[in-house]
Amino acid sequence: MNADLEKALENYLLAMGDDELILGHRNSEWCGHAPILEEDIAFANIALDEIGHASVWYSLLAELIGEDSQSYPDRLVFFREARDFRNAQVVELPKGDWAFSMLRQYLFDVFENKQLLALSGSAHRPLAEAAAKIRTEEVYHLRHTAAWVRRLGLGTEESNQRLQSALNELWPLTSQLFVHLQDQAVLVSGGYVPGGEKLRQEWENAVVPFLEKCGLGVPETDPEDDERIGRDTHTSHLNVLLTEMQSVARLDEQASW
Amino acid sequence: MASSDTQWPRFQVFLQEKEGAAHQDVGSVHAPDPELALLNARDVFVRRPDCVSLWVVPADLIFARTAQEIAAGALHEAKKSGKPGSTPETYCIFAKKKSAGTQTFVGEVEARGPVEAMEQALAKFAGAKPPFAWLVFPQRLIVSSTPEDIESMFAPAYEKPFRLATDFHTLTEMRKIMAKQKEEGT
Numbered sequence: 513m514n515a516d517l518e519k520a521l522e523n524y525l526l527a528m529g530d531d532e533l534i535l536g537h538r539n540s541e542w543c544g545h546a547p548i549l550e551e552d553i554a555f556a557n558i559a560l561d562e563i564g565h566a567s568v569w570y571s572l573l574a575e576l577i578g579e580d581s582q583s584y585p586d587r588l589v590f591f592r593e594a595r596d597f598r599n600a601q602v603v604e605l606p607k608g609d610w611a612f613s614m615l616r617q618y619l620f621d622v623f624e625n626k627q628l629l630a631l632s633g634s635a636h637r638p639l640a641e642a643a644a645k646i647r648t649e650e651v652y653h654l655r656h657t658a659a660w661v662r663r664l665g666l667g668t669e670e671s672n673q674r675l676q677s678a679l680n681e682l683w684p685l686t687s688q689l690f691v692h693l694q695d696q697a698v699l700v701s702g703g704y705v706p707g708g709e710k711l712r713q714e715w716e717n718a719v720v721p722f723l724e725k726c727g728l729g730v731p732e733t734d735p736e737d738d739e740r741i742g743r744d745t746h747t748s749h750l751n752v753l754l755t756e757m758q759s760v761a762r763l764d765e766q767a768s769w
Numbered sequence: 770m771a772s773s774d775t776q777w778p779r780f781q782v783f784l785q786e787k788e789g790a791a792h793q794d795v796g797s798v799h800a801p802d803p804e805l806a807l808l809n810a811r812d813v814f815v816r817r818p819d820c821v822s823l824w825v826v827p828a829d830l831i832f833a834r835t836a837q838e839i840a841a842g843a844l845h846e847a848k849k850s851g852k853p854g855s856t857p858e859t860y861c862i863f864a865k866k867k868s869a870g871t872q873t874f875v876g877e878v879e880a881r882g883p884v885e886a887m888e889q890a891l892a893k894f895a896g897a898k899p900p901f902a903w904l905v906f907p908q909r910l911i912v913s914s915t916p917e918d919i920e921s922m923f924a925p926a927y928e929k930p931f932r933l934a935t936d937f938h939t940l941t942e943m944r945k946i947m948a949k950q951k952e953e954g955t
Contacts, residue, residue, distance in 0.1 A: 548777065551809070
């Protein structure tokens with residue numbers, strides 16, 4: 513693998529890891545607060561799975577650049593500033609109400625399922641193997657969140673309205689998931705990762721009919737808006753999240769766990 | 770009609786640890802419907818242990834009696850209040866063979882109601898050492914995971930790293946820190 517490819521793959525893995533970490537952390541905020549005990553356990557499980565997946569992507573990144581795969585992920589998580597994170601904004605927004613968190617996780621689950629399916633054929637063998645393995649778990653996440661979205665969408669007038677307003681807020685931000693990283697084209701043409709536009713088509717073909725069946729109206733978006741935000745631009749919410757998440761680790765950088 | 774009970778219905782959960790083993794009662798979950806009950810059962814009961822199959826059954830449709838209750842005439846009482854169905858159907862029979870054990874699947878009978886099913890079970894499955902309790906329900910009430918679910922619902926748990934609280938040696942570390950503070954006089 514030449515240096516350009518390696519750098520591009522490094523950026524891609526970082527973005528994947530950051531998406532999962534930040535979404536997992538947001539979802540973990542429901543722990544102890546979900547509407548019912550069983551769902552509290554279930555959603556905390558999903559949050560923990562996503563953080564576990566982040567750790568897999570960070571470890572692959574560490575191996576790629578010759579860093580220690582045990583300690584490097586912790587450096588990435590606890591000692592980077594908000595501007596150095598490469599997650600999409602959609603995962604850093606506050607958890608909102610139950611409908612918002614469920615819908616966000618559903619939209620991300622479909623994205624991840626399509627992405628992992630493509631990545632399981634990646635020319636980078638370690639990435640292909642990890643993607644195939646993680647995907648089995650994501651199939652379950654999707655089943656869980658789709659079941660909830662269906663029930664909220666077709667439930668009561670209030671649950672439908674809450675879900676619709678969540679969709680109105682989330683929808684424009686989803687396009688950022690598919691925007692190419694600066695040097696992604698070289699990875700796509702080399703068969704390392706899927707192209708954003710193709711992934712977006714597959715994702716839309718799955719989520720749009722489903723959301724409509726759940727009694728929701730999918731907002732119109734202006735395709736011109738899609739190019740506007742790169743993954744180096746964040747809302748102020750990310751900073752607040754990181755300050756809390758990193759506070760303990762930063763008390764004593766040398767502490768062992 | 771407004772109800773003071775805001776809980777979702779309860780579903781009893783039966784778990785099969787490995788192929789060929791009997792399903793065992795592991796507890797219950799609340800859920801608005803059987804599909805979510807199955808998903809909740811996975812999250813509550815299958816995070817770590819082995820599992821190849823899960824059943825969920827509406828808890829209020831399960832008929833369960835202890836041997837003591839049966840000896841005191843519980844089946845006779847139940848017969849008075851419930852009418853048997855006109856056509857027989859398959860009932861699943863569970864028995865608790867040890868006082869501190871769990872209800873474990875022992876077999877099926879054809880019966881026209883839960884009481885008749887339990888009577889048949891007493892005759893058919895009691896064995897030399899009669900069980901401490903019985904539990905029966907119509908087989909049609911089971912919502913089950915499928916063999917295709919194993920890969921996404923149960924298999925990922927096998928490889929999850931799991932650390933017990935004691936692995937972190939918190940007490941030992943705290944003692945070390947306190948000893949050091951004492952030494953430094955802080």
